[in-house]
Amino acid sequence: xxxxxxxxxxxxxxxxxxxxxxxxxxxxxxxxxxxxxxxxxxxxxxxxxxxxxxxxxxxxxxxxxxxxxxxxxxxxxxxxxxxxxxxxxxxxxxxxxxxxxxxxxxxxxxxxxxxxxxxxxxxxxxxxxxxxxxxxxxxxxxxxxxxxxxxxxxxxxxxxxxxxxxxxxxxxxxxx
Numbered sequence: 001x002x003x004x005x006x007x008x009x010x011x012x013x014x015x016x017x018x019x020x021x022x023x024x025x026x027x028x029x030x031x032x033x034x035x036x037x038x039x040x041x042x043x044x045x046x047x048x049x050x051x052x053x054x055x056x057x058x059x060x061x062x063x064x065x066x067x068x069x070x071x072x073x074x075x076x077x078x079x080x081x082x083x084x085x086x087x088x089x090x091x092x093x094x095x096x097x098x099x100x101x102x103x104x105x106x107x108x109x110x111x112x113x114x115x116x117x118x119x120x121x122x123x124x125x126x127x128x129x130x131x132x133x134x135x136x137x138x139x140x141x142x143x144x145x146x147x148x149x150x151x152x153x154x155x156x157x158x159x160x161x162x163x164x165x166x167x168x169x170x171x172x173x174x175x176x
Contacts, residue, residue: 045147045148045149046149047108047149048108048115048140048142048149049105049108051070051142051148051149051150051151052070052105052117052119052140052142052151053103053105054070055067055070055071055140055151056103056119058070060100060101064079065079065080067079068080070151071150071151071152071153072143072145072150072151072152072153073145073150075151075152075153075154078153099124099126099127100124101124101127101136102121103119103120103121103122103138104119104120104122105117105118105119106119106120113143113144114141114142114143114152114155115142115143115149116139116140116141116142117139117140117142118137118139119137119138119139119140120136120137120138121135121136121137121138122135123136133167136163136164137160137163137166138160138163139156139159139160139163140156140159141155141156141158141159143155
């Protein structure tokens with residue numbers, strides 16, 4: 001059997017260059033690792049609408065402790081306080097299930113580090129008759145805390161107020 005390498009005189013000298021396949025494999029492994037890490041840090045975050053859905057479900061059920069999981073740190077204390085408030089607990093039996101709205105979720109828009117989920121509350125017939133509208137816009141504004149989207153109660157209240165103003169006839173706004 002002949003030794004490998006290239007002959008130099010009577011001796012064979014082993015080639016010093018590496019196989020190009022080794023470099024291709026190394027580059028492929030590094031690229032795959034980078035793509036995996038990029039996906040994890042960019043795309044593995046729960047979308048805002050998937051935060052709003054359980055938040056509103058908990059709101060309908062007056063489950064303050066669950067709602068607190070989905071709101072910003074600054075708002076969490078308010079809801080945790082309701083969870084332990086005996087007067088808030090007494091409200092639950094008085095709720096009429098026929099008076100609860102249902103929600104549909106629209107587009108999520110992103111601006112200035114905030115996400116706004118377009119939510120429409122469809123009112124039950126009895127409530128709709130009292131208010132004179134069948135659907136109410138109820139946008140939810142979220143901000144990122146760390147890597148998670150959280151509902152910002154104050155910003156959501158402001159956005160919902162602006163949407164409600166659109167429903168009120170201009171003449172009714174200036175009533176004495």
